[in-house]
Amino acid sequence: MTQEHIVVFQPSGVRGKVPAGTHLRAAARSLGVEIESVCAENATCGQCRILVEDGRRGGVASALDHVTPMGVDEQEFFAKRTKAWKRLGLDIERLRLSCQAEVCGDVVVFVPESSRGNRQIVRKSATERLIDVRPTVRRYYVEMEPATLAKPLADVARLADALVEVMERVGDGANCIAPGPDDLRFDYTVLRRVSDAVREGDWKISVAVWNDCEVIDIRSGYHDEAYGAAVDIGSTAIALYLCDLASGEVVATESMMNPQTAFGDDIMSRMTYQVDNEDGLAALHDAVLTAVNTLLGRALRRCKLEVDDLLEMVVVGNTTMHHLFLNMTTAHLGLAPFVPTMHRSLDIKARDLGIEANPAAYVHLLPIEASFVGADNVGVLLAEEPHHQDDELLIIDIGTNAELVVGNRKRLLCTSTPTGPAFEGAHIEYGMRAAPGAIERVRIDDDTLEPTYTVISVDDEESPQAKGICGSAIIDAVAEMFRVGIIDSSGRFVERTDLPRIRQGEFGWEYVVAFEEETSIGHDIPITIQDVRQIQLAKSALYAAAHILLREAGIQRPDKVILAGAFGAHIDPTQALILGMIPDTPISDVYAVGNAAGDGARIALLNRDKRREAMELVGAIQRVELPVDPDFQNQFMLALNFPHMAHPFSSIAHLIPASEPDPVAQRFLDLHVNDPS
């Protein structure tokens, strides 16, 4: 009978007995501990490296010689890398390849994070959450038997056989399901290179496989570059996260303004541009495509990577951005009955879209919920996971358009409302993006009514002079102006002439946040009565949408309110409550989670299971169409006022209607909300 030895795997602490002669990776697998491998236990990739503990731990006497000594292959492997690893501070003496070292005594093994088969990354959110790294694209290293006259199998058949064998051996630790050799497709651009690549690499090659079924990259010899990009196309800004698909880490982040803003500030005006101009679709499509390629190029250059190293891209965006990115008409999105071209997720070749990545790479687009609740909101759901929670969540993704979801694991409802561009600093007299020089926080003293403010600076440099005021500061300023009594609950200025900051300007009454000499633009920076109006319109639309969605869900009050979106991250929840932007909720239950849509794109990039989950979500979520809800206009008008100061955290004030008809509000409704058909 074969002798057995105790093996303990740290840091998990899993322990068990295995027969002498079992190599450590097999021992780990038999005990349910997954260790990575790309080369199928060939002593080539080094992904399965572990540390052998020396000494007594957890009741086990471990020693370096409780595993078999290195064979030629393993020695050769370490000979090449020892210097680099010493520099990284790794304990070379204890380092072994778990696919080679065999158990010959009781042993304790430490599996470093980088070698673990089921890697996870942390996403910070309302709750801190772990994301399993199970990417759709994976690299494999394959050593093939050379073709011979006795066995003259074609190169592709030979490669498919060898690759499937590697995929089987690498197995579930690497989260792959090996297909049959005949089910393995080869992209045409790969196929063309197979014969040269296998010979140049002396029948040793690295390939990248998409979704366990299609070979999308081939290189001679050992390579492990595998990168993907998560892209969030917002109406106003585009963000790209370049990720290492093996580790899950973000290696570069790039962002820029959406150049489509040249054709219109919000999605309605861009749809109009598309319909009114013969080449409107081409112009809008080219703009966003060029922007994504620019960001991708920057990120790759920053990391010294080649275009061919980019093996997948996941894109989210609202339905209009999604359609324009795909060069699909948006002419029907804004007209009743408001249907998108499609709901389902898509995988399109980068070369068909004109994305400057590996030509065989796929671009994955998350599915769409509805005409006005897009793939970006699906990204938010993947990031915030209301469908896995008992708490009733209200998630508000605030951008030029706000998308709202309410519910929990039992059911989800979604809707959207335009908020106008005020929250992003547009259509505000001195509004600007949250960039260096922008006033980002404003406080007003209760007694003196004097403001204090902070300005965004470049990195650690001294605070510059103000150039303008960004969305979050406008919210701040208006909320403070109401709190200290500069404006009343209907948004009108309390007229007074004793303070130079409160005065009549070009457009009516205004409050000066920064005088000329404090700015770099040679102008005073005031908040005007019109700016207050813009904020009222935006917050009113948001509030009315949330109100109707909660009503449809039969929820009195959500357990948590989650503010998503880059802008959402900068809002002070207290101010949002003062203004009545969001339903009445204890301040401790309001969370700002940043760009959750972008995080969702990253999650879908790194975890293939989440893509299925996204399709299930889209199939299950209930869509609420605001424009056809008879109560929406009414709720909108009711919500224009600010809440009564006597009940700063109560929304009862909204039920007191504005005292007179409001032509500005009606125009907002006509322009942004009412059925334009």
Add this chain to the structure above:
Amino acid sequence: MTQEHIVVFQPSGVRGKVPAGTHLRAAARSLGVEIESVCAENATCGQCRILVEDGRRGGVASALDHVTPMGVDEQEFFAKRTKAWKRLGLDIERLRLSCQAEVCGDVVVFVPESSRGNRQIVRKSATERLIDVRPTVRRYYVEMEPATLAKPLADVARLADALVEVMERVGDGANCIAPGPDDLRFDYTVLRRVSDAVREGDWKISVAVWNDCEVIDIRSGYHDEAYGAAVDIGSTAIALYLCDLASGEVVATESMMNPQTAFGDDIMSRMTYQVDNEDGLAALHDAVLTAVNTLLGRALRRCKLEVDDLLEMVVVGNTTMHHLFLNMTTAHLGLAPFVPTMHRSLDIKARDLGIEANPAAYVHLLPIEASFVGADNVGVLLAEEPHHQDDELLIIDIGTNAELVVGNRKRLLCTSTPTGPAFEGAHIEYGMRAAPGAIERVRIDDDTLEPTYTVISVDDEESPQAKGICGSAIIDAVAEMFRVGIIDSSGRFVERTDLPRIRQGEFGWEYVVAFEEETSIGHDIPITIQDVRQIQLAKSALYAAAHILLREAGIQRPDKVILAGAFGAHIDPTQALILGMIPDTPISDVYAVGNAAGDGARIALLNRDKRREAMELVGAIQRVELPVDPDFQNQFMLALNFPHMAHPFSSIAHLIPASEPDPVAQRFLDLHVNDPS
């Protein structure tokens, strides 16, 4: 209980009882008679039209009023088309749509060929054979419910649901298997157009579906254009057959010289060109791609069709042509161990290859048997079907390279041999292609040794003067020269000076077939001793290859010899036997079947099942490598002589070796056959 009536379907004569109120197409289906439909019984496509017989036939009293009168839809359908159909001589009075007319009395129905669900086309071959028309690409006409606010499903989801329903209703009569709506893919180029197309067509559209799983074309309203091209890329000539995918008919045939001949006459010289020149692969690939696009453009223009109407292409060619068409290196094909990049069949988007067809169309490449037995030979097998026969066949596809298959349903073996370009009229002093002006048949009088010959003319015009001599006539001439004693069995001229036609020319002895004054080129057209030598080399290689293949198969004598290839069609089997080109076989068992490779491509285009069969064949066929067979050179040398005249149909003569060493033969072996590595 519902009353039942007798229904008889002609011309098949199938009869049975069906309940009153059953429409005729349903009645047909219940009796196993398949009637076509594209619109899923919507009175739109008219594909299911039949004739109601009036009078007593086969014991049944049939009458026009034994089916229900036309409803509004059917009346509308016929109102539009009556004139056109009257012009075609159709009996309008008796014409009905079988999806509308319901049985209300005993009735006899005639189903015209064009309405039959299981259409067949005839392929002429050694045996006349019927091909079931079951194309991979099929059109469907879909009427969708418009989107409404109450049911705002996305356009693609709505289309998928409606299309799957049509596919289910059209059913097996149309040879389709309806997928689930989620399994239906949409090509990106189609996806982009869905929303506009469904609205322009008022929610009535026509789509084309590839392989029951991918929508590759979308048009507003009713359309039934669906064309495919079968392409045979030969080393010397390229042929394209444009087919109507619904009827299976060839609507245009185009051919041209393979422009790659500029880079070398045979595949060996083209491989060399590719390896020796940096842009060699690009040049060879561009040449063949441009040629195929040119032929396709011509065929489409001839039929007044648009590029988008071309919905599929099937390509065959020897392995070198296959690889060059795909822009894949051929550098390794000619070197031991002679492996191709791949065996398996391929489907590649036309746009990825640069084929000027519908961009979503697929180009299907039949699989490859071996490095030197290509997809063209798979085409030959699909056309000749040795795997379905008891007879032992020897199939020889003769071109610049000859591919040979032997066997029957039990097992198949294949091999190939270069024959040099002599059979195609190249490397022959006055050789030319089989084009107008070419001498195509030669006979020599036994007594006077005077020749008679025929020249290829343009259509019905008078025979022109000779410009040269084509492959089949060279065979003729050399066989006749041997038969009448101008040359002996070793190929040497019997020297004599009494006849002006037999003389010493620039290159040695020659026989003048046409004197200067009979030609349009102002030169005598002789057959030289060198021409005789070329024929000897080619026929010897062919014979030796067949000999070894039969030996490997353990066959003494095949039951049938099939000569394929455009050239094979022109050979006179008697002459081939006189020369000893093919093994000794009764003349009645030798068949010339023309371009069987091209026919095979057409079969694969029209019948999807044949593609699976092709893959099975490639998996099962046994490859015999001549260059590594120790007996090949020996057999080749033995076969150089012509058979003894005493036994004109016997091959025993080959066993008498040439009397002296033959440097020309050795050079041929070194150049074409021996392992060049």
